[in-house]
Amino acid sequence: MEFVIVGFSLLALCQAAALPNFVLLFTDDLGYGDLGFSGHPSSLTPNLDWLAAHGLRFTDFYSTSPVCSPSRASLLTGRYQTRSGIYPGVLYPGSIGGLPLNETTIAEVLKPLGYATAMMGKWHLGYGANGTYLPTRQGFDHYLGIPYSHDMGPCRNLTCFPPDVKCFGICDVGTVTVPLMKEETITQQPVDFIDLEDAYSHFATEFIRNATQKHQPFFLYYPSHHTHYPQYAGWKSVGRSLRGPFGDALLEFDSTVGNILKTLKETRVLDNTLVFFTSDNGPELMRMSRGGNAGMLKCGKGTTYEGGMREPAIAYWSGVIKPGVTHSLSSTLDILPTFARLAGAPLPKVQLDGVDMVDILFNHGTGQRKAMFYYPVDPSEKYGVFAVRMGKYKAHYYTRGSAQSDTTPDKDCGLFTPLTYHDPPLLFDLESDPSENYRLNVKARPELVSVLQNIKDLKDGFEASMQFGESEIRKGTDPKLAPCCNPECSPKPQCCRCGTTL
Numbered sequence: 394m395e396f397v398i399v400g401f402s403l404l405a406l407c408q409a410a411a412l413p414n415f416v417l418l419f420t421d422d423l424g425y426g427d428l429g430f431s432g433h434p435s436s437l438t439p440n441l442d443w444l445a446a447h448g449l450r451f452t453d454f455y456s457t458s459p460v461c462s463p464s465r466a467s468l469l470t471g472r473y474q475t476r477s478g479i480y481p482g483v484l485y486p487g488s489i490g491g492l493p494l495n496e497t498t499i500a501e502v503l504k505p506l507g508y509a510t511a512m513m514g515k516w517h518l519g520y521g522a523n524g525t526y527l528p529t530r531q532g533f534d535h536y537l538g539i540p541y542s543h544d545m546g547p548c549r550n551l552t553c554f555p556p557d558v559k560c561f562g563i564c565d566v567g568t569v570t571v572p573l574m575k576e577e578t579i580t581q582q583p584v585d586f587i588d589l590e591d592a593y594s595h596f597a598t599e600f601i602r603n604a605t606q607k608h609q610p611f612f613l614y615y616p617s618h619h620t621h622y623p624q625y626a627g628w629k630s631v632g633r634s635l636r637g638p639f640g641d642a643l644l645e646f647d648s649t650v651g652n653i654l655k656t657l658k659e660t661r662v663l664d665n666t667l668v669f670f671t672s673d674n675g676p677e678l679m680r681m682s683r684g685g686n687a688g689m690l691k692c693g694k695g696t697t698y699e700g701g702m703r704e705p706a707i708a709y710w711s712g713v714i715k716p717g718v719t720h721s722l723s724s725t726l727d728i729l730p731t732f733a734r735l736a737g738a739p740l741p742k743v744q745l746d747g748v749d750m751v752d753i754l755f756n757h758g759t760g761q762r763k764a765m766f767y768y769p770v771d772p773s774e775k776y777g778v779f780a781v782r783m784g785k786y787k788a789h790y791y792t793r794g795s796a797q798s799d800t801t802p803d804k805d806c807g808l809f810t811p812l813t814y815h816d817p818p819l820l821f822d823l824e825s826d827p828s829e830n831y832r833l834n835v836k837a838r839p840e841l842v843s844v845l846q847n848i849k850d851l852k853d854g855f856e857a858s859m860q861f862g863e864s865e866i867r868k869g870t871d872p873k874l875a876p877c878c879n880p881e882c883s884p885k886p887q888c889c890r891c892g893t894t895l
């Protein structure tokens with residue numbers, strides 16, 4: 394190993410010859426306050442609670458966007474979504490664009506070192522003509538899942554809970570029903586939600602067993618559809634939490650985490666595997682009691698308040714990472730550089746926005762990240778970043794509510810709260826006021842003038858370094874590109890049905 398780390402256990406050093414395995418767990422629209430360990434009174438998350446108790450829990454961990462596709466682009470590339478063009482908003486089933494194939498994903502960083510790579514769950518980085526943008530084209534050997542959000546197809550008559558509870562809501566109409574894909578082939582359309590999570594569990598077990606039997610290091614990426622709308626769960630989880638549909642969906646995700654941990658134990662690789670858990674963006678508060686909860690944080694999905702982008706996160710590595718809590722500033726951007734460093738893989742030769750978290754993981758150190766920049770759902774060069782966090786301070790230059798955070802009592806969060814420019818910026822101390830309730834009075838506290846100046850310098854430097862990639866989302870949609878298991882059938886989209894008794 395090229396780095397010497399205090400506290401890095403002897404066991405790990407003995408195993409240094411073997412490359413570490415990585416399991417990356419990523420939930421969807423899950424809030425800061427949704428988990429058992431973060432204090433939710435009726436969530437049932439025994440496996441995530443166990444990971445939190447035996448791993449390193451992050452209190453100040455951020456995604457790069459308050460919505461899905463951009464957040465995933467940053468996670469997999471270590472670069473803000475603006476560079477790869479995954480803005481504004483999200484990709485759709487018929488989107489012409491996708492994550493450009495010349496972007497380097499975590500899977501592509503690890504594969505040249507001999508890693509087996511697999512992904513199951515929600516891709517949401519494009520499908521494109523004949524599946525041009527599928528995960529199998531971005532470094533994943535195996536894929537099982539729905540290539541975008543599971544509400545991006547009519548769901549009115551689909552069953553979301555057994556024995557036959559229909560999905561709540563109608564989801565997106567006028568497009569194909571959501572497909573289940575194995576590698577690049579559609580195996581079911583519409584997908585059967587009741588059996589989906591079991592299929593994922595089996596896939597994960599098989600993948601880990603395959604790799605360990607061949608003594609191959611592996612990377613498993615599991616971005617779950619849970620706990621995005623519409624909530625669903627199978628026989629083992631339905632009705633088991635006190636929290637209703639959201640709680641049952643979350644419990645089902647938690648059970649898969651438990652199965653993965655069990656498989657890691659059975660294949661005797663737990664001591665050589667870093668398990669990292671976090672979420673893509675804040676809770677979709679407009680779903681009300683069927684949506685997530687940001688806990689003490691302000692607003693949720695769609696906004697650049699803390700509730701939109703601050704996420705629960707855990708790093709677990711048995712015998713290597715000391716259990717505890719870190720307040721270091723960290724981000725999904727930092728996962729690619731961290732995995733690369735631990736595996737000894739060269740970094741992609743592009744402008745990265747991530748820094749490795751090795752000092753945080755092994756020394757409980759403060760880490761290298763100086764700032765976090767908050768882009769809105771629709772980043773533009775004209776407005777730049779909406780907010781900046783530096784140390785404990787956060788400055789909002791622009792604020793705006795969002796439909797996705799509507800229905801909360803806080804009037805700043807909702808759909809009708811317009812874009813507002815703040816000069817001087819709204820300044821908060823997130824250590825003493827994580828809820829962004831009490832604006833700091835810069836006039837009364839002259840020492841804050843230099844804080845604002847330092848933040849502005851960071852912002853100017855960052856924006857000068859930012860080259861917006863061509864927007865992949867503005868390339869638009871073509872209904873003919875949406876995945877159809879029966880490409881020659883008509884009339885579309887209704888005729889796209891296969892492998893299902895529904």
Ligand SMILES: *[C@@H]1O[C@H](CO)[C@@H](O)[C@H](O)[C@H]1NC(C)=O
Nearest residue numbers: 493494495496497743862863
């Ligand atoms: C990918 O290709 C596009 C188009 O040629 C280019 O603009 C972009 O900079 C490239 N991105 C990377 C990461 O190389």
Ligand SMILES: *[C@@H]1O[C@H](CO)[C@@H](O)[C@H](O)[C@H]1NC(C)=O
Nearest residue numbers: 521522523524871873874880
């Ligand atoms: C997909 O591939 C088939 C067979 O190669 C081809 O006929 C079709 O035109 C392609 N579709 C698109 C949208 O490129």
Ligand SMILES: *[C@@H]1O[C@H](CO)[C@@H](O)[C@H](O)[C@H]1NC(C)=O
Nearest residue numbers: 547548549550551566567887
């Ligand atoms: C759902 O079921 C109803 C009643 O059976 C039917 O009229 C309707 O066409 C179905 N909708 C879809 C999208 O399949």
Ligand SMILES: *[C@@H]1O[C@H](CO)[C@@H](O)[C@H](O)[C@H]1NC(C)=O
Nearest residue numbers: 511535596597599600601603
């Ligand atoms: C595991 O290996 C078997 C046999 O080679 C193969 O058929 C299967 O696709 C593999 N599964 C995964 C998820 O890697």
